[in-house]
Amino acid sequence: NAGVTQTPKFRILKIGQSMTLQCTQDMNHNYMYWYRQDPGMGLKLIYYSVGAGITDKGEVPNGYNVSRSTTEDFPLRLELAAPSQTSVYFCASSARQGAGSPLHFGNGTRLTVT
Amino acid sequence: GQQVMQIPQYQHVQEGEDFTTYCNSSTTLSNIQWYKQRPGGHPVFLIQLVKSGEVKKQKRLTFQFGEAKKNSSLHITATQTTDVGTYFCAGGIGGNKLVFGAGTILRVKS
Numbered sequence: 561n562a563g564v565t566q567t568p569k570f571r572i573l574k575i576g577q578s579m580t581l582q583c584t585q586d587m588n589h590n591y592m593y594w595y596r597q598d599p600g601m602g603l604k605l606i607y608y609s610v611g612a613g614i615t616d617k618g619e620v621p622n623g624y625n626v627s628r629s630t631t632e633d634f635p636l637r638l639e640l641a642a643p644s645q646t647s648v649y650f651c652a653s654s655a656r657q658g659a660g661s662p663l664h665f666g667n668g669t670r671l672t673v674t
Numbered sequence: 675g676q677q678v679m680q681i682p683q684y685q686h687v688q689e690g691e692d693f694t695t696y697c698n699s700s701t702t703l704s705n706i707q708w709y710k711q712r713p714g715g716h717p718v719f720l721i722q723l724v725k726s727g728e729v730k731k732q733k734r735l736t737f738q739f740g741e742a743k744k745n746s747s748l749h750i751t752a753t754q755t756t757d758v759g760t761y762f763c764a765g766g767i768g769g770n771k772l773v774f775g776a777g778t779i780l781r782v783k784s
Contacts, residue, residue, distance in 0.1 A: 595774075600683065600776060600777075601776055602680075602762060602774040602775055602776040602777050603717070603762070603764075603774040604774075605772075650716055650717070657770050660704065660705055660722075660724075660766060662707065662719040662722065663707075663709075663717070663719060663764075663772070664719070665716040665717050665718070666716060667715070667716050668716050
């Protein structure tokens with residue numbers, strides 16, 4: 561099993577550019593999440609999904625969009641990249657929602673916006 | 675908003691010394707999870723505690739959940755260089771929401 565797979569691993573964007581961070585999981589998990597990790601700040605939830613066709617905002621959703629057309633895939637879209645979006649992005653999945661179920665993380669995407 | 679505070683932010687120990695990180699919440703937690711992130715890696719689930727006063731062990735790691743379910747600790751006995759990384763707690767709030775602490779960075783001198 562590959563688990564949770566994220567692409568790309570690294571990306572440099574110019575201000576105002578857009579991009580999509582890809583995430584796919586092969587564990588048949590209904591619940592998927594996007595987090596960003598900034599130094600010394602822990603993990604902040606951007607968006608999450610409880611199943612195909614259903615998404616909801618987390619703590620820090622501004623500047624991002626998501627979609628969930630299939631159980632496996634949960635892409636994260638940045639429309640107008642800003643320096644404040646420089647961060648490491650982690651996608652995760654779980655068998656059950658939120659608390660009570662371990663999160664399985666992908667390897668992360670390191671994004672720099674200049 | 676609801677927060678889970680984790681201390682210390684950073685600890686540098688000599689190999690063989692013990693290490694403890696603490697997690698505190700102002701809100702009663704439904705459960706607590708612990709994750710380890712190696713440098714340059716991704717968080718990996720270690721353990722989950724659910725019951726008040728629960729204690730679990732994994733080899734040299736001991737995890738505790740407070741009686742009031744508002745605090746937790748992770749203790750590593752006789753640290754090794756393989757223990758290097760960032761340790762995160764994540765508290766369950768309201769059954770559905772998982773809030774991460776800021777993490778404790780552990781460095782081990784050999």
